[in-house]
Amino acid sequence: xxxxxxxxxxxxxxxxxxxxxxxxxxxxxxxxxxxxxxxxxxxxxxxxxxxxxxxxxxxxxxxxxxxxxxxxxxxxxxxxxxxxxxxxxxxxxxxxxxxxxxxxxxxxxxxxxxxxxxxxxxxxxxxxxxxxxxxxxxxxxxxxxxxxxxxxxxxxxxxxxxxxxxxxxxxxxxxxxxxxxxxxxxxxxxxxxxxxxxxxxxxxxxxxxxxxxxx
Numbered sequence: 001x002x003x004x005x006x007x008x009x010x011x012x013x014x015x016x017x018x019x020x021x022x023x024x025x026x027x028x029x030x031x032x033x034x035x036x037x038x039x040x041x042x043x044x045x046x047x048x049x050x051x052x053x054x055x056x057x058x059x060x061x062x063x064x065x066x067x068x069x070x071x072x073x074x075x076x077x078x079x080x081x082x083x084x085x086x087x088x089x090x091x092x093x094x095x096x097x098x099x100x101x102x103x104x105x106x107x108x109x110x111x112x113x114x115x116x117x118x119x120x121x122x123x124x125x126x127x128x129x130x131x132x133x134x135x136x137x138x139x140x141x142x143x144x145x146x147x148x149x150x151x152x153x154x155x156x157x158x159x160x161x162x163x164x165x166x167x168x169x170x171x172x173x174x175x176x177x178x179x180x181x182x183x184x185x186x187x188x189x190x191x192x193x194x195x196x197x198x199x200x201x202x203x204x205x206x207x208x209x210x211x212x213x214x215x
Contacts (some may be wrong), residue, residue: 004021008048008191009066009100009113010080010202011142012183013088014054015075019120020150021079024171028118031075031180039069040185044191046070048111052095056088058124066099086129089136089161096141104145113142116183117161120171122154145186145204147179148214155214165214166207178208 014028030146032053039045051072053064058081063074103109123129136144137160146158147166158165166182168175185205193203207213 005047005195007066007110008045008187008194009050009052009096010187011052011054011066011092011095011113011115011198012056013056013085013092013115013119013120013150014143015085015121016057016077016079016081016122017083018057018080019083020171024120024149024176025077025079026169027173027176029074030173031176032074033079034177035180035184036069036072037073038181039187042188042191044107045188048175048191048194049187052099054088054091054095056091058084058085060084060087060113061092062091062095062167066095082124083119084128085117085119085123085157086125086127088117089129089132093132093136093139093141096139100141102151114187114190115142115144116131116186117144117146117158118149118179119146119149119158120148120150120153122152122157129157130160133157136161143190145183149175159214164204167212167214168208175208175210178192178211182208182211183198 052066061074101109144162145164148155150171
């Protein structure tokens with residue numbers, strides 16, 4: 001692909017803590033697979049969307065750098081440890097700074113990144129989380145959507161990162177599939193509206209049945 005294509009960077013921040021063990025982490029694996037399949041079937045998304053995966057348990061890491069869809073290899077996801085969401089936000093900011101192309105005098109940079117955060121709990125690195133959440137909001141570097149999954153998820157932390165917070169009541173395979181289908185719909189909607197609405201706030205499709213937008 002040409003270096004001069006304006007990319008739509010998409011970052012998935014996935015909770016891989018111990019509470020996700022078993023059916024939930026398997027549902028996330030299947031969700032990422034379905035997401036990739038959906039996006040590859042959409043010509044506009046295929047041309048503009050680039051995907052990265054950041055996982056967090058007791059620490060956080062970027063397991064897939066920003067990659068065009070046809071080259072994307074699904075990550076191996078395993079559940080263990082704590083919930084270093086603050087660490088994940090720090091990794092995200094580093095990746096956005098290093099991977100997202102900025103505009104220059106001769107060339108427009110990438111589109112504003114889309115970030116989707118999925119977690120079933122609350123950050124265990126609370127101090128790091130507070131600092132990272134403030135820094136991320138100050139950067140205004142991305143459109144961020146967070147999903148609180150299951151009854152133990154704490155939306156008060158996610159509201160410190162973004163106004164776009166979804167709540168899903170269970171970690172079932174069905175709910176997880178609906179979440180990732182909604183993510184793919186959001187990416188496709190964004191990729192189609194880029195030229196028509198440059199710099200505008202994110203437009204999201206209606207949430208899936210059974211999901212609630214946290215006011």
